[in-house]
Amino acid sequence: MVLNGIAGTGKTFIALYLARQRRLSKNSFKQKVVMGRSVVPTREMEIIPGSEKERQVINHEMVHSTDMRIGKLAYGDNFVKYNGVTYPRVTIDGKDMIIVEGIAKEAGSGDFPWEKEANNGNNHGSI
Numbered sequence: 291m292v293l294n295g296i297a298g299t300g301k302t303f304i305a306l307y308l309a310r311q312r313r314l315s316k317n318s319f320k321q322k323v324v325m326g327r328s329v330v331p332t333r334e335m336e337i338i339p340g341s342e343k344e345r346q347v348i349n350h351e352m353v354h355s356t357d358m359r360i361g362k363l364a365y366g367d368n369f370v371k372y373n374g375v376t377y378p379r380v381t382i383d384g385k386d387m388i389i390v391e392g393i394a395k396e397a398g399s400g401d402f403p404w405e406k407e408a409n410n411g412n413n414h415g416s417i
Contacts, residue, residue, distance in 0.1 A: 303348050306355060314365055314386075314397065333403040363404050372404040 294299040296367060357363035357372075364371040368379050370388055378389045378399070386397040394402055 303351065306351060306370075309352070310351070350408045354404070355411070357404065357408075370402070371406070372402075375403075377402075 293305055294302050354363060358365075362373060366379070370377045370379060376377060380387050380389065380394065382394055387394040388397055388399075388402065389395075399405070
């Protein structure tokens with residue numbers, strides 16, 4: 291995927307969001323997401339445009355990205371590993387489910403430990 295546009299239009303967010311969604315898909319053959327960026331001084335400005343909700347979404351995904359980079363969070367076709375605990379992924383009635391404490395929850399739920407941390411206590415559910 292190649293995206294081009296002016297600064298602050300959400301290119302990085304869109305690319306990472308789509309790559310993460312594709313990677314999480316049970317039908318994905320992708321093993322990892324690789325992102326390359328040019329060295330541009332303006333990227334250090336820490337300006338995140340958009341509404342409060344849009345900034346929450348970006349911050350949420352940045353937490354996941356950082357957790358994956360440092361090895362705290364990993365996604366596989368049959369598991370999610372978070373903080374050293376492996377959570378099995380299974381398909382039930384055609385839905386991608388993740389088993390947490392013996393309970394199957396649909397992937398994408400905001401009720402997983404890694405989602406709760408990414409939400410940082412904000413009560414805005416699954417992003």
